[in-house]
Amino acid sequence: MLLEVKDIYKSYPKESNILFKKTKIDVLSEVSFELNEGECLGIIGESGSGKSTLGKIIIGLEKPSTGNVYLEGKDIFKFKSYKEQVKMRRDLSVVFQDYTSSVNPRFTVFDIIAEPLCIISKPDKQQLIKKITTLLDKVGLSITYLHRYPHELSGGQLQRVCIARAIATNPKFIVLDEAISSLDVSIQKQILDLLIELKQEYKLSYVFITHDLTAITYICDRVMFLKDGRVVERVEEIHELSNIKHEYSKRLLNAVLDIECHNKVISI
Numbered sequence: 001m002l003l004e005v006k007d008i009y010k011s012y013p014k015e016s017n018i019l020f021k022k023t024k025i026d027v028l029s030e031v032s033f034e035l036n037e038g039e040c041l042g043i044i045g046e047s048g049s050g051k052s053t054l055g056k057i058i059i060g061l062e063k064p065s066t067g068n069v070y071l072e073g074k075d076i077f078k079f080k081s082y083k084e085q086v087k088m089r090r091d092l093s094v095v096f097q098d099y100t101s102s103v104n105p106r107f108t109v110f111d112i113i114a115e116p117l118c119i120i121s122k123p124d125k126q127q128l129i130k131k132i133t134t135l136l137d138k139v140g141l142s143i144t145y146l147h148r149y150p151h152e153l154s155g156g157q158l159q160r161v162c163i164a165r166a167i168a169t170n171p172k173f174i175v176l177d178e179a180i181s182s183l184d185v186s187i188q189k190q191i192l193d194l195l196i197e198l199k200q201e202y203k204l205s206y207v208f209i210t211h212d213l214t215a216i217t218y219i220c221d222r223v224m225f226l227k228d229g230r231v232v233e234r235v236e237e238i239h240e241l242s243n244i245k246h247e248y249s250k251r252l253l254n255a256v257l258d259i260e261c262h263n264k265v266i267s268i
């Protein structure tokens, strides 16, 4: 098994009106799941249900209050040596929704993609140019983009650059946190197709975080519904999505059907 997330609880301190009284807000409770090689697991939930917090925990950006995350059997929060931590950084990657703020505006496309490569090794400039040109090609961008700055790219192009950066270190899995949500619908499909292609080519696993069930049915093998930080339902086979039982999951599914129906009426 590639990833095992076991009994995660996460709480944050909360401001209290009562002097000296410490309170906390529980964001995740009892969250467990497994992810196998080559799989795409969808995590869906309403705003504030804890999806991004969970995403940050499984790539080691945030520590759980209790619980463990095992990557190939090893607890990612117990990697002590620098070498182990660099390996973990190489194996786990992420693409965020907000592609504009997840890149340095003063970096060129070359600098953005080179950054993780230079953290894990010390490649020379020629090696870097070759590798980055190949990566750009993989995400459907030509070499002419190499020296452009983020403001000289469209949203879809910049998200492709972020995807190239995410796959640069040959990770084992990528957390895609609302990675297509800021793009318009036609670009969303292109990016989903690209992600599916890359998943097959690099044998990647994804954790696909979204509030969009339509995208889940397009790319995911399984799905987990998160409500107030708890897993309320799991669908192990995506084609069985219509058999969901929990009221909350049904509400999310019906919301999609309503929107699709509404769009059809408009297009008629």
Ligand SMILES: Nc1ncnc2c1ncn2[C@@H]1O[C@H](COP(=O)(O)OP(=O)(O)OP(=O)(O)O)[C@@H](O)[C@H]1O
Pocket: 012, 013, 027, 045, 046, 047, 048, 049, 050, 051, 052, 053, 054, 211
């Ligand atoms: N660093 C933090 N300190 C305090 N509270 C936090 C912190 N990060 C997140 N939260 C709270 O945790 C809860 C879950 O937030 P999270 O961003 O994980 O939800 P989400 O499901 O990803 O929401 P969205 O879909 O709107 O991005 C929210 O109530 C949020 O305010």
